[in-house]
Amino acid sequence: MAKVYVIHENEEWCAPLFSALENEGVPYENWHLHEGIVPLDDIPPHGVFYNRMSASSHSRGHRYAPELTHAMLTWLEAHGRKVLNGRNALGLELSKVAQYEALKKHDITIPKTTAVVGTDQLLQAAESFPKPFITKHNRAGKGLGVHQFQSVEALQQFVETGQLVPSVDGVMLLQEYIYSPEQTITRCEFVGGKFMYAVRVDTSEGFELCPAEACEIGDQFCPTDGTSPETMRPKFEILKDFNSPLIQKYEQFLQAEGIYFAGIEHITDANGNTYTYDVNTNTNYNPQAEQEAGIYGMQEVARKLKKELSRI
Structure with missing residues (x-):
């Protein structure tokens, strides 16, 4: 069978x-x-x-x-x-570099990014990079390796004190820091290559934004339930009637790249410019946000898998 x-x-x-x-x-x-x-x-x-x-x-x-x-x-x-x-x-x-080059083919704007191997080369590249900037891992997930710096000197001190953890594939990224006045990002979820819903994520407490209920990061846990203590808003909130011209571009991107299930994250700056910075092909869903909205991602995934199985 x-x-x-x-x-x-x-x-x-x-x-x-x-x-x-x-x-x-x-x-x-x-x-x-x-x-x-x-x-x-x-x-x-x-x-x-x-x-x-x-x-x-x-x-x-x-x-x-x-x-x-x-x-x-x-x-x-x-x-x-x-x-x-x-x-x-x-x-x-497994590669943010591959993601970004694929996204650009579909006229999807990404933050200014430079890939680097070597600590000295990282500091050298940072000299001419717009400030502030962030570092991140090329092979990442869960916000691994994401740190914000206001200056090259701050990065150098970070490196010299042994705090910089290299990416598992050796490739580090320098990326322009996009400031969101609302301190949020938006994650669009796709099932069967089609848009399902968008979720707003509160980033006021940091970059570790795993939506899963059980998501351990080092000795900490993703705050996927309750509310942010400063803003008293949900950490994850599904946006009703979300609409954006990016949805069509995302769907075209997923079809071209052979991606069936995904979550794609973007951020909007103070001038209204939107930058896409992450594609998650191993997507998870936040149970509290889904219960509040009455939409269940894994249920939709299971139904799509059932449909695909019926064709075999």
Whole structure:
């Protein structure tokens, strides 16, 4: 019997999906790819393969899970299996540079960004970079490596005191800091390549913006429930009747890049200019925001997977 095969490395993030699949009566199999075997001489099973591998897997001790996933997807695609968020989507998940170059092809504005390898080269590039700026990891997720600096001297002190943690792939990014007067960003969620809803995220407490209910970052937890103590507004809030010309561009981008499920984040500055800065092909949803709005992302994902499975 054909099944849905969920490829991932994080049981907590997938628990809501597994529950939704069970509620929809969808047969599925859990492929946790922290370690494993890709039997290249065998024939893959029939079914729908949903890739949920995360760029932040190394932060959970799963350093080579993306590489193993790439081997797995290569095998599956070589045999003509239905893969959702396949190798190209994985490549974009693992590289902000790849994301930005792909977004620019669709006339989607990104912040000014420079990719750098080497600490001395990072400081050299910062000399001529607009201030303030942020550093971030090329292979990231969960806001890993994001720090704001007002000057090159501040970055140099940060480096010299051993606080700079390099990206797991060695590539660091310098990026212009976009100031949002409302201290929010907007994340647009897409299921089946089509817009589902937009969620406003309060960034007043920092850059670690994982929407999942169970999302550990180091020794801290994402504040995904309750309200921000300063503003008393929800950390995550689904925007009703959200409309933007970016939606059509995002959908065209997702179709061109072979991305079936995604969350895309953008920020608007004081002059009304909007910059897209992150594409998440391993998307999660905030349960409090969804309950308030009466919209459930994983339920929609499960229904799409059920529909794709019926075509096999």
